[in-house]
Amino acid sequence: MATVVTINRPEIVALVETLAGRLTSGNKTEVIAMALRNLQMQESRSGSLFGAHPGSVTVRQDVDLTAPVLQDEMDAGLAIPP
Numbered sequence: 001m002a003t004v005v006t007i008n009r010p011e012i013v014a015l016v017e018t019l020a021g022r023l024t025s026g027n028k029t030e031v032i033a034m035a036l037r038n039l040q041m042q043e044s045r046s047g048s049l050f051g052a053h054p055g056s057v058t059v060r061q062d063v064d065l066t067a068p069v070l071q072d073e074m075d076a077g078l079a080i081p082p
Helices: 010-023 028-043
Strands: none
Touching: 010 028
């Protein structure tokens, strides 16, 4: 099944042609595929959420970081000032 994508912006066409010549011996389809695979890999999260400081945050066993923070109704309106 062949599908055609048209790119009309001259600077993008030039970039695709330049990178295709440098990376894939002129194969424009492959250079676009490489770029899309790279974007897809960047989108998926992997590794530590804390980046350069692994171990800098610890969480107790009974804490669920995915649970809603405000589980109880707000009772600020019921508080009686002293």
